[in-house]
Amino acid sequence: MSVLDLKEKSVGNVAIIGHIRPDGDCIGSCLGLFNYLKAVYPQVETKVYLGDPAPRFAYLKGFDQINTIFAQEVSFDLCICLDCSDEERLGDGKPILQLAKHSICIDHHVTNTRYAGENVVEPEASSTCEVLYGLMKEEGITREVAECLYTGIIHDTGVFKYSCTSAKTMAIAGRLMETGIDFTDIIDGSFYRKTYLQNQILGRALLESVSFLDGKCIFSVVRLKDMKFYGVTSKDLDGIVEQLRLTEGVECAIFLYEIESQIFKVSLRATGDLNVAEIAGYFGGGGHIKAAGCTMSGTIYDVVNNLSAHIEKQLKELTNSCTTE
Ligand code: AMP
Numbered sequence: 001m002s003v004l005d006l007k008e009k010s011v012g013n014v015a016i017i018g019h020i021r022p023d024g025d026c027i028g029s030c031l032g033l034f035n036y037l038k039a040v041y042p043q044v045e046t047k048v049y050l051g052d053p054a055p056r057f058a059y060l061k062g063f064d065q066i067n068t069i070f071a072q073e074v075s076f077d078l079c080i081c082l083d084c085s086d087e088e089r090l091g092d093g094k095p096i097l098q099l100a101k102h103s104i105c106i107d108h109h110v111t112n113t114r115y116a117g118e119n120v121v122e123p124e125a126s127s128t129c130e131v132l133y134g135l136m137k138e139e140g141i142t143r144e145v146a147e148c149l150y151t152g153i154i155h156d157t158g159v160f161k162y163s164c165t166s167a168k169t170m171a172i173a174g175r176l177m178e179t180g181i182d183f184t185d186i187i188d189g190s191f192y193r194k195t196y197l198q199n200q201i202l203g204r205a206l207l208e209s210v211s212f213l214d215g216k217c218i219f220s221v222v223r224l225k226d227m228k229f230y231g232v233t234s235k236d237l238d239g240i241v242e243q244l245r246l247t248e249g250v251e252c253a254i255f256l257y258e259i260e261s262q263i264f265k266v267s268l269r270a271t272g273d274l275n276v277a278e279i280a281g282y283f284g285g286g287g288h289i290k291a292a293g294c295t296m297s298g299t300i301y302d303v304v305n306n307l308s309a310h311i312e313k314q315l316k317e318l319t320n321s322c323t324t325e
C-alpha cells in the first residue's frame with residue numbers, strides 16, 4: 001500500500017509544503033502531487049504552500065494556485081512535506097506540519113532527519129519527483145502531473161547528466177514522455193533559458209571567480225549590492241555554481257550569495273570523490289554527496305577559509321587512501 005492511498009487515512013483536507021527557496025524538484029513535486037490528488041481524490045480539499053516560486057515554472061498546472069502566504073493556526077488532517085530534509089528548511093511551513101493531525105515526508109536527501117509521522121526517503125533516487133512517481137497510481141499520472149514530475153527530474157539531474165541519474169530515472173522519464181509532454185520546451189524554458197539580466201550576473205560571477213588549492217577549488221560570490229545593481233534576486237542565480245563546477249581541474253565549486261549583511265547562502269558542488277554533504281552538514285546544512293548547501297555568517301574571507309579547510313582535509317584523505325591502496 002502506498003502512503004498516498006488516502007482512502008485508508010480518512011482525510012478531508014491536505015496541505016502540501018516544500019522547502020524554503022523552492023527549486024525545480026520542490027515545485028515540480030509539490031504541484032505534481034497537488035494535481036494528482038485533485039484528480040484521484042476530488043472530494044479532498046488540497047492546498048499547496050510554497051515561498052516565492054520562480055516565474056520560470058509558471059507553465060506548470062496549479063502554479064497560479066500556489067499559496068505564498070502560509071496558513072496559520074489551521075490544523076490540516078494531513079500535511080505532506082516534499083523535497084525537504086529537515087523541519088527548519090520548511091520555513092514558514094513548519095507550523096502547518098506541527099499542527100497537522102498526520103504527516104508524511106517524501107524526499108531523497110541523504111541528510112533527511114525523518115521528521116514526519118511517515119517518512120519515505122530514498123537517497124539513491126535522483127529527485128523527490130522520482131520517489132513520488134513510485135508512490136503514484138499509473139492512472140493518476142495525467143499529462144499535467146507528468147509535466148510537473150519531468151520538470152523536477154530534469155532540474156535535480158541537470159537534464160539527466162548528474163551521477164544521481166540512473167537507468168530507473170530514464171525509464172520513468174520515458175514513461176512521462178508517453179503522456180505527450182513537450183519535453184523540449186520544458187527543458188529549454190525552465191532549465192536553460194536565461195533572461196538578459198540572469199546572463200549578466202552569471203558572467204559577472206564567472207569573471208570574478210577565484211581559483212585556489214591548485215585549481216581544485218573555485219569560488220565566487222554575489223553580494224547584495226551586486227543583486228541590487230543588476231536588478232536580480234536569488235532566484236536569478238541558478239546555474240552559476242554548476243558553471244563554476246565545470247571549470248577544468250575543479251573538484252569543488254563554492255558559490256555564495258549574500259542573504260543579509262555578512263550572512264551567506266552557500267552552494268557546494270563536487271566532481272570526483274569529494275563529499276560536500278558532509279561539509280555542508282558540519283556547518284548546519286545538508287543535501288547530497290555531490291550537491292549540498294548551508295547558510296554561514298562572517299566575512300567572505302572567513303566563510304571561504306572555513307569551507308576550504310574542510311575541503312583540503314577531504315582532498316588529503318582521498319589522496320592518502322589512493323596511495324595506500
Ligand atoms: P543548492 O546549492 O541550494 O542548490 O542546494 C543543493 C542541495 O543541498 C539541495 O538538494 C538542497 O536541498 C540542499 N541544501 C541546500 N541548502 C541547505 C541547507 N541549508 N540545509 C539542508 N540542505 C540544504
Ligand code: MN
Nearest residue numbers: 023025026083
Ligand atoms: Mn530541492
Ligand code: MN
Nearest residue numbers: 025083127128
Ligand atoms: Mn530534490
